[in-house]
Structures are given as C-alpha cells and as structure tokens.
Amino acid sequence: MRAQLILWLTSWLFAPVPPDPCAAVAGKKWVIPREARACLAAHPLDSVIKSNIIEVVNKTLVFHTSTNYQIQAPPFEDDVQMDLHAALARISAQSYPSEFEFHLDVYRSFKGVKDGHCGVYNYCYDSLYITYVPLPLVLLTASDGSQNVHIAPEAFEVASKEFEDAIDFWQDALPDHLKGQLASLSGAKVFLVDGQDPFVAVDDNAKTTGGYQSFATRQNSFFASYLRGPDGWQYSMGNFALKAHPLVDSVELTVQRMNSTTNDTFSIPFYSRFGSASKSFTNLASYRANNCIATNRTNGIDLYDSTVNIQTYRQSPPPIAYFLQQPAVDPEEARKQPMNVILDAVPLSDIDLPEHLQPSVPALNQSYSVAQFYVLKENAIGVLALGSFSAKNFTTFGASLLNGLLDLKAAGAKRLIVDVTNNGGGYICVAHWLHRIIIGPKKSTVPQAGLDTTTRAGPLAQLIVQEIISGSDPKEVLLYNPTQWSNASHHPFPVLSEWLKPIEVTINGHLDAFSQRLGQECQPFGWDAPDIGLFKPEDVLIVSNGRLSSVSRQYFSTCASSCSLFSITMAKSEGVRTAVIGGKRGIPQEYCGTVGGQSTDFSSIDTEINNHTFAPPDFLTNSLQGITWRLGYGLDDPEVPEEWQAHPADYNVPLTLETVNNPVAVWEDLARRGIWNDHEAIFQLQNS
Secondary structure (H helix, E strand, O other), X not given: OHHHHHHHHHHHHOXXXXXXXXXXXXXXXXXXHHHHHHHHOOOOOOHHHHHXXXXXXXXXXHHOOOOOHXXXXXXXXXXXXXXXXXXXXXXXXXXXXXXXXXXXXXXXXXXXXXXXXXXXXXXXXXXXXXXXXXXXXXXXXXXXXXXXXXXXXXXXXXXXXHOOOOHHHHHHHOOHHHXXXXXXXXXXXXXXXXXXXXXXXXXXXXXXXXXXXXHHHHHHOOOOEEEEOXXXXXXXXXXXXEEOOOOOOEEEEEEEOOOOOOOXXXXXXXXXXXXXXXXXXXXXXXXXXXXXXXXXXXXXXXXXXXXXOHHHHHHOOOHHXXXXXXXXXXXXXXXXXXXXXXXXXXXXXOOEOOHHHXXXXXXXOOOEXXXXXXXXXXXXXXXXXXXXXXXXXXXXXXXXXXXHHHHHHHOOOOEEEEEOOOEOEEEHHHHHHHHHHHHXXXXXXXXXXXXXXXXXXXXXXXXXXXXXXXHHOOOOOOOOOHXXXXXXXXXXXOOOXXXXXXXXXXXXXXXXXXXXXXXXXXXXXXXXXXXXXXXXXXXXXXXXXXXXXXXXXXXXXXXOOHHHHHHHHHHHHHOOEEEEEOOOOOOOOEOOOOOOEEEEEHHHHHHHOOOOOXXXXXXXXXXXXXXXXXXXXXXOOOOOEHHHOOOXXXXXXXXXXXXXXXXHHHHHHHHHOOOOOXXXXXXXXXXX
C-alpha cells in the first residue's frame, strides 16, 4: 500500500503540466480562431462571478425603458420576443463549462431584444480578438434586375492593405489552382455559402446579430459598406467577413469568378487579430489580470466623495467608449450633452475605404470631421455626408453644419442629399440643430425639433429624486436632478420639484411605471440659427443603406439613435423623402434603425445610485451594460413609443458593380434617377 502511494505521488508530482492555451498565443498579433478560443475558454466559471453579473444586470434593467416592451413589440413582434429577466433566471440555473460560454449566453440573450442601446459587454471576451476573412460580401443588382451576392469588387484591395502582415496566410490557404490567387476572387458571384444559398447565411446572421428590430436592417448587416469617419472615408467589412468572437474556423464558398464560365468551390480560413483595446499577456493568469478584472472606470463613483478626483475621472474616456459606434469625443462634453448612441461588440471601423472609391469631388471648406459637404455641379445638388452626430469638438461641429449648408447654397445647390450611411448616433442636440437649420423656424422645430420622451419611474429612481429634493445634489450634477429637464410644455422644472411621480401602465401583462412626458433639452442652441430654412422639405432626400451600428457587430448600417431621431422627425414632420440603397428586393426596408430617446450605461447609472440599499453592486468583471434611459414618443401615434412604430423608406435603390461602396457614384446615380422629377417611375418602390 505504501509503495502504491509513493508511486501515485511520484506520478502526480512529475506528470506533464497541461499546456497553458493563453501562453501559446501570448504576444502574437494573429492566431487561428481555435487557438484564441482555447485561451478565452480556459477559465472555469466562478459562482461568485456568475451571481455578481446576473445581479448587476438584473437590477440595472429597472432603468432600461424597454424591458417590458421587448417581451413582444409590435410591429416587430415576430422578431422581438425577449423577456430579459426570464432569460437571466434561466442562465442563473444553468451550468457552463467556462466563464466565456456563460458570457456568450448573456451576450446573445441581450442581442435578442434587437436593441443596439441595450447589451452586456466584457473586455475580457468581446473583441479581445477580432476575427476576419478577407472576402467581404455585397448584394448587387444586374442590368436585368436580378440580384446576387458577390465578393466585393474591392475585397483584395481592402484586405491587402489592412491585413498586409496576414495576407500570405490566406493566399497559401487557398487550394490548388487558387493558391496565391486571392485577388482573382474580387467581384466573383457567390452561389453557395457552406453548401447553401447565400441568403441562408444572410438570414441566419439576421436572427442573431441583434441591434435593430427590422429584419431587413439586420439582413443588410451581413454586407460591406462605407462610412465617413472623423479623419477620412472608411470601410465596414460586414458581419460575414468580421466577427467579434473567434467562433468560426473557416467557410466554404462556391463562386464564379469574373470573366469565367466555370465555378470554383473552396474553403478559406478565418484569422483572429488581437484587438486594439486588448491588454497584452503572457499566460492565462496575466490574460485574466490584465483584461478581465474590473478597473477604476468599470463602475460609477460618488460625485460628492472628497477623496475622489472628479476632474481626472471626467477627463478620461468612460469604459463604454470603445464599443460606442461614434468617433472619440471630449469626455467632459459628452457628460454635459445628452447622447443617443448605438453600442456594439466590435469598435467603429478604422479600415480605409480604397482610394479609388473615395470622393474625387473636393469637399467644401466648412467640412469638419464626420461632416463633409460636396456639390454635384451638373445637377445643382448639394451633399452632406454625415458619418455621425458626434465629433471631437461639439461647438465646432455644430457651427460647421450651419456654415457647410450655407456654403452649399452659395455654390449653387438647390437640393440636398443627406447621406447618413453607418451613422451610429451621437449628440441629441446636434440632431435637433440640423433639423432646425435645414427646415427653418416653425412649429415642428421650435421650441423642439425632436420627440417628447419619458423615463422609467421605478422605486429606486423615485428614491433618488426624493433624496435630490432633500438636498443631496447641491451642485446639480446628477441625471435625475429636476434642473436637467423640462416638462411637456418645454418649461424647465422648478428647482427641487418632484418631477418623477410615476404614471402606471401595463405592458405585455407587466405593471410598469414611467415619468410624465419630458420636453426639449436643446433650445436655445449654442449657435445662432438662420431665420429661414436653408432647403425646402421637398428638395431634401435622406439616404442610408438600410441599417446602422449595432447592433453583434456594427457594420453596414443606415442610421440609428440620434440619427434616427433626425430622420424620423424630418420624414414624419416635414415630409422629407427617404431612400435605402442596396436592400434585398421584396423585403420592406426601414430608413432608420434603433430609435431610443437617450442612451446611457451602467457606470453612469451607478454614479446616480451610488450606495443605495436597492442599487446593483459593482461589477467584479471588466464589464459594461448599455441601456435606453429615455424613450421617445411617436409623431404619428403620440401614445406609442416611436421605437415601436414602422419607418418604411420611400425607395429602395439598387447597388450595382459601378456604385457599390462608391459614395459619389451613389449620389450621382440618385441624381440621374431624377428623384425630384418623375421619381415614382424611376425608383424601385417599397412594395414593388
């Protein structure tokens, strides 16, 4: 017996140590997906962590305006059927082999509400590695009207520049006669994806990608598109070619290359690149320590704690910034100005749009950051390409919108195209301002160019307001302070008024409570508005590509959040026409994505409710949770949130080999089609 014990101890002491899967990928910029997966899934789920995340998320959902609406939400009731509290109860009772798989279940459950403002993200897992295949896809319409999925004509140009250090990996992975011939696949017609019609993959993606209620909007997220970034024109690869998690190893395609009469079937691997916000590591322990533990910005702070350096805290970007679908903004300005921005697990694209696709038309001098102004001289049409409603300098941004529109008028523009492709939202007051200066002063723009809103009035929110009324916020810095808001008549609430008295309502069988209607928060603007509108509503066209940001990936978007607020009020209040480019024929296209009214996140709410008995605890992980804090009410039906009303685009304009991902070609195509003349005969109508 003693000899057996010694033998067992010897074998145990000198047994080979299982390899550390994180040490195997440490320090590498590129790894194959299964290696990245092994590292992410190496840590078992701690019951303390599981309980903490579920408690934080459950308790924060009481501030999310749409929790009960999203159990079933007409007119999207076929797609939006998620009871998040019930999902969290299921997850709480379920076992998981790793923390990674637990996170994926939480992450996907929140994607099920199809709301780009509402999600749970974790720096430990989301975009720690971003996974690519160098073949972004597009949906093109041929001259005979037929539509087919293609590998983007610019695919190799994009991939060889952005992935210069990885392109040989894909070149060598191609089989037989295709080896080294990746460039020859650009523009190819795609017949099969993993042995099935391409739209099986498109629709499967639409079921899981989240972000937007409209099925068509989520379909479009599969494909590549362009956007105007703060420093130049950029390229979004789409959900097929880019993924937030290393869960797919390869894809099989059957294609017909351009100028070929035969088909090629081949598999090509995905490749995972270390994320730009990921912290380097050497092994599993340091991976966890550097990426997975709560930081000093994960949770909120007590703004009246004398030991906290508030100025330093406010000058650094909040934890949510990496996942916001907007360019970097001044943290102090972002704190002061209400925002409505989409979240996603993949950061906003910084891949350059190929140079030959970028506008050759010179931008006007008043162009600034994401707002670029162009004149199509032959047509006397001005273009505002607006990639976001946020820019680094809030004041300069607002001034540039007015001055740029004035420049368009001075240059002879009689009509205006506003291209909001991939616009993820931003400053609410910039959206109101743009509406006001285009249309001019009238009942629909003064004193408010937006929507009435409301916020949830649960017991904890009411308690916060009661404490503020009792004098707990003398500096008037908290979100729930009545001085921050106005009533439905647009008059500011008196100091220390009890503005959050609950109005009870039953939603999907659940008793809920909301505040009274809230009015505008933007006027008087910080800029001087002109006395007349700069363009007539009938001379304005708002163009997008059927989706925005967010949604599990942000790519290929129309517009959402503050962009939706702008597009909806322009379309419904002013009669401005809307067009979606590139959608699938026969599928109703929506001109905007998620609406909301004002979005925020857990750390901001945690600052409001710091140390309350009923408040969520702090996150123990490097996590964040996004919510919709205010919900906008409808224009056509003011008793129903605008979020739950349809926004069908007037036109669905096909993309061709000549126009796809080419902004100027798109604008010129719109001009040639005669949108302001016999448009019904020339455009593809929604129900055609």
